[in-house]
Amino acid sequence: MDIVDFLSERISEDEAVARTLLGDRTVSKSGAWYEQRLLLECEAKRRLIRIVETxxxxxLASLVSDPGQDPGWIPQSLEWLEQSLNALALPYYDHPDFDQDWLRA
Structure with a gap:
């Protein structure tokens, strides 16, 4: 499974849990605050994933479009982007679909 797909599914699961808990009238004010915070964190992660993917x-397009160009910066940039996604996946390390390769920094 691709890390972006993995993250998208986990974020959707987190969001669904938060929305379910927010609908529970027995949740305290502090619990509701936490669930609202979780929803905002889900949106922040989605935005960050879009930025990293862009x-x-x-x-990659730069690498392909100008083969004569010195691509020295591209591999390093791609490594940083991969590390960013790996960091976002860390909280889900115990999920059965988690790839242990994503633990490397």
């Missing part, structure tokens, strides 16, 4: 696609 940067990754731009780096």
């Amino acid at each position: 940067a990754r696609q731009a780096a």
